[in-house]
Structure formats: structure tokens, C-alpha cells
Amino acid sequence: MTLRKGEKMTISIQEHMAIDVCPGPIQPIKQISDYFPRFPRGLPPTAAPAISRTGSLHSSTSQPSSLMPSETQREDEDIDRVFGAMATPSKKEEEPEVEGYDSDDSTTLGTLDFSLLYDQENNALHCTINKAKGLKPMDHNGLADPYVKLHLLPGASKANKLRTKTLRNTLNPVWNETLTYYGITDEDMVRKTLRISVCDEDKFRHNEFIGETRIPLKKLKPNQTKNFNICLEKQLPIDKTEDKSLEERGRIMISLKYSSQKAGLLIGIVRCAHLASMDANGFSDPYVKTYLKPDVDKKSKHKTAVKKKTLNPEFNEEFFYEIKHCDLTKKTLEVTVWDYDIGKSNDFIGGVTLGINAKGERLKHWFDCLKNKDKKIERWHTLTNELPGSVLSD
Numbered sequence: 014m015t016l017r018k019g020e021k022m023t024i025s026i027q028e029h030m031a032i033d034v035c036p037g038p039i040q041p042i043k044q045i046s047d048y049f050p051r052f053p054r055g056l057p058p059t060a061a062p063a064i065s066r067t068g069s070l071h072s073s074t075s076q077p078s079s080l081m082p083s084e085t086q087r088e089d090e091d092i093d094r095v096f097g098a099m100a101t102p103s104k105k106e107e108e109p110e111v112e113g114y115d116s117d118d119s120t121t122l123g124t125l126d127f128s129l130l131y132d133q134e135n136n137a138l139h140c141t142i143n144k145a146k147g148l149k150p151m152d153h154n155g156l157a158d159p160y161v162k163l164h165l166l167p168g169a170s171k172a173n174k175l176r177t178k179t180l181r182n183t184l185n186p187v188w189n190e191t192l193t194y195y196g197i198t199d200e201d202m203v204r205k206t207l208r209i210s211v212c213d214e215d216k217f218r219h220n221e222f223i224g225e226t227r228i229p230l231k232k233l234k235p236n237q238t239k240n241f242n243i244c245l246e247k248q249l250p251i252d253k254t255e256d257k258s259l260e261e262r263g264r265i266m267i268s269l270k271y272s273s274q275k276a277g278l279l280i281g282i283v284r285c286a287h288l289a290s291m292d293a294n295g296f297s298d299p300y301v302k303t304y305l306k307p308d309v310d311k312k313s314k315h316k317t318a319v320k321k322k323t324l325n326p327e328f329n330e331e332f333f334y335e336i337k338h339c340d341l342t343k344k345t346l347e348v349t350v351w352d353y354d355i356g357k358s359n360d361f362i363g364g365v366t367l368g369i370n371a372k373g374e375r376l377k378h379w380f381d382c383l384k385n386k387d388k389k390i391e392r393w394h395t396l397t398n399e400l401p402g403s404v405l406s407d
Contacts, residue, residue, distance in 0.1 A: 122224035122245040123148035123184070125161070125211060129228065131202060133235035136393050138194040140207070142177050144187040148245075151213035151221050156182045158215070159223065163192055164208040165201075166227070168261045173287055179214045195286040195325075196264030196393035198374060202230045211245060222248055262363030262396045263288035263324070265301070267348060268331075269367075269382035270389040277335040278305070278382075280346065282317050283391065284327040291352035291360040296322045298353040299362060305334050306345050319353045341383055342369055350396055363396025 126143040142161045151157040160179040175194070180186040197205075210225040224245025233239055268281030282301045291297045298321050305313040313334065320326035336344070345368035352360040367379045378392045 121149050122247075123211070124242060124244050125209065125224075125226060126240075126242045127161075127209065128238050128240045129207070129233055130238045131197065131230070131233045131235050133199070136195065136197050138197045138207075138230070139191055140175075140193070140209075141191045142188045142209075144185070144189070145211060145245075146185050148184045148186070148211065149223055150184060151223065152182075154182065156184055157213045157223065158182065159184075159186050159211055160214055161188065162210045162212060163194075164210070165194065166206045166208050168205075173261070195284075196266065196395075198393060198395075200374065202233065202235075205230045210248075225249065262398050263350065264393050265348065265350065265363075265365060265396055266391060266393050267365075267367070267378070268389050268391040269346075269378060271338055271341070271382060271386050273338075273386050275333070275335075276337065277333050278341065279331055279333055279389075280315075281331045281389070281391070282328045282348070284325070284329070285350060285396075286325050286393075288324040288326075288350065288396075289362055290324060291362060292322075292354075294322070296324060297360075297362060298322060299324075299326050299350055300353055301328060301330075302349050302351065303332055304347040305336070306347060307343075338383070338386070344368060345370065346379070348394075361398075363398055365394045365396055367394075 123145050124147060125145045128141045128143070130139040130141075131137075132139060140163055145159060145161075148157055148159055158179050158181050161177045163175045165173045175192040177188045177190045177192065180188065207228045207230060208225060209228070211223040213221040213223055215221065225248060226241075226243045226245060227249065228241070264286045266283040266285075268279075268283055270279040270281075271277075272279055280303055282303070285299060285301070288297055288299055298319055300319040301317045303313075303315045308314075315332035317328045317330045320328070345366055347364065347366050349364040350362040352362055354360060365375060367375045369376070369379065371379060374392060375394060378390065378394070381390050
């Protein structure tokens with residue numbers, strides 16, 4: 014090619030590509046788009062990169078074998094100056110989301126808003142589940158079908174568990190639902206912990222755990238509502254070292270009254286709460302038996318009616334034992350709860366013993382009855398799976 018005086022040598026892209034693949038030091042084959050950079054919308058093209066590109070073209074034309082890595086680096090730096098300011102922030106925006114999801118479960122499992130109230134007079138614990146926010150997606154559609162489950166620890170009974178309704182296809186459910194535990198004593202408030210779990214309901218497989226939190230009941234003050242807004246945590250292990258002989262099987266409310274007029278003891282079986290389920294349907298058919306022992310003539314047995322398919326039966330039945338007041342110090346009241354079954358032996362649910370040889374609330378209840386004649390005294394008592402006395406079967 015001959016050049017006139019004053020003319021600069023020009024070269025086509027095709028010729029330049031051919032030069033790059035000629036024998037010599039192996040260079041990366043450039044793409045067409047390298048020579049026509051696209052600028053972001055709203056960013057005016059600057060002359061510096063274009064001049065640098067032209068300079069590199071002339072350099073390649075005049076000395077094809079002398080394209081050194083340092084010149085390639087300068088080209089990359091030119092591009093970085095133009096796009097770097099915009100590329101860097103996008104990385105910073107994406108990184109925290111990934112790191113937060115992997116390293117901090119409190120941001121991924123969600124938060125739960127609820128309140129607790131201990132009604133000391135009525136021995137009730139009211140748990141109001143308000144709402145959850147930002148729950149972890151559990152279903153293929155990126156949502157969940159959440160519900161809340163309550164469980165008093167320690168306690169292995171299924172009857173210790175209460176749950177809200179299920180809300181469909183949401184990560185920000187609003188329940189505004191109050192669940193109540195009955196028969197909660199001051200002793201329970203000192204040693205019990207409330208476990209609150211959020212789960213995802215699945216129709217065709219096992220329900221999935223989302224997150225939980227645990228509140229020691231000793232944090233609550235009687236008759237004062239305490240509000241919570243807590244980040245959910247991973248599932249924590251449950252202590253299984255507790256004494257199995259003292260496994261809780263529910264609560265029973267008993268009333269005692271010594272009648273001076275009738276010269277006898279009036280025992281009221283008011284109600285039971287949170288009984289252990291004994292049947293395959295998740296319920297029981299409970300009834301209550303009472304004995305006043307020692308019972309030489311075996312005439313002290315009384316039995317309530319059977320309440321079908323319930324774990325929270327109300328009986329409101331009274332039994333009378335004719336006995337001198339002074340003899341009550343030698344007697345023991347045994348109360349047992351049973352599950353009625355047709356065609357087979359009835360199942361023992363739980364029992365409690367009141368008397369001079371009892372301890373704690375059971376002893377105090379009996380003592381208050383002896384001390385306060387003609388006054389009805391009602392108390393909640395915990396049922397255990399330990400059979401009182403010699404009662405081995407129904």
C-alpha cells in the first residue's frame with residue numbers, strides 16, 4: 014500500500030484481526046464489541062477511551078508483534094474508569110443479602126409479635142399471638158402456610174400443646190388469636206418455660222418447622238400483660254433428662270369442703286385441662302374416680318360421668334363422704350383420671366393424692382380444708398403418670 018505525503022495509515026477491522034492471528038506471540042482474539050463500547054444510558058461518551066483505543070490501533074498496525082501486557086492493562090483501566098463507579102455499588106447492594114441469609118438466621122426466619130398475661134386469680138396463662146413478619150419461605154411459590162404452636166416445658170404431654178389456625182400463602186400472617194393454659198399455679202410460673210414455635214402446614218407431607226422462641230414464665234408479673242417482638246431462632250434441643258415418674262398428664266380442679274352440718278367431707282370434681290390424649294384420634298374419653306383411704310370396707314369409690322372426645326372436660330360433680338372432722342388427719346384422698354374404652358381395659362391418664370402425707374400445694378389444700386370448716390376451697394393440681402397407692406386398674 015502506498016501512502017501520499019501527509020496521509021496517515023488506516024486499517025480495517027478485518028485486517029487488524031488478521032494481524033492478531035499471525036504467527037508470533039499468542040494474543041487473545043478481540044471481539045467486535047471491544048471496538049464499539051456501549052455506554053450506559055445518560056452517561057456521555059468521553060474522548061479519553063476513544064483516543065486510547067485509536068492509539069492502540071495505530072500501535073498494533075505499526076508493530077504487530079510488540080503488543081505488550083502493559084498496554085492491554087491500560088485499556089482495561091480506561092474501561093474501569095468509565096464503568097467502575099457504577100459497577101461497584103451494584104456489588105455492594107447484592108453482597109449483604111447473601112451474607113445475611115447465610116450467616117444470620119434471625120433475619121431469615123422472621124419475627125413474632127405476641128403478648129403474655131398470667132391471671133393469678135383464675136390460674137390461667139393467656140397467650141395472644143398477634144402477627145409474624147418476614148417469615149422464611151417454605152413452599153415452591155415462595156410463600157408459606159404458617160401457624161403457631163405453644164408448648165409448656167418441661168412436660169411431655171401432647172395436651173401441653175396449643176395451636177393457632179393456619180393462614181395460607183403469606184410470609185406476614187396476622188392471627189390476633191388468644192390461646193389459654195388453665196390450671197397454671199405460682200409454682201409453674203417459677204419453673205416452667207413457654208416454647209412458641211412457628212411452623213408451615215403441608216397437606217401432603219409432614220409440617221415443617223420455621224423458627225421458635227422460649228420465654229421463662231418467671232419473667233412475667235402476675236396480672237400484667239407483657240408484650241414481645243422477638244426474632245425467631247433455630248430449633249433448640251429439649252432436655253429429656255427429667256424424671257419420667259413425674260411426667261405431667263394434665264391438670265384437675267378439685268374443691269374441698271368439710272360440712273359441719275352434714276358431718277362429712279364434700280369433694281367437688283370441677284374440671285380437667287390439657288389431659289394427655291390416649292386414643293388414636295388425638296383425644297380421650299375421660300372420667301374421674303375418687304377414693305378416701307384407708308378404705309377397709311371398700312365403699313369409698315365414686316365415679317363421674319364419661320365425657321366423650323375431649324382433653325378439657327367439665328364435670329361439676331360432687332361426692333360426699335360421711336366422716337368425723339378429727340378422722341380426716343388419718344385419711345388420704347386419691348383422685349385418678351381414666352380414659353374409657355369399649356371392649357378393653359380403660360387407660361390410666363393421671364392421678365393426684367391429697368392428705369397429710371402429701372407435699373406442696375396438695376398438702377396445703379388439704380390443710381386449708383381442715384382449718385376452714387364450711388368453706389369451699391378450690392385448687393388446681395397437676396396430674397402425673399404415677400399411680401396413687403395401690404390403684405393398678407379400673
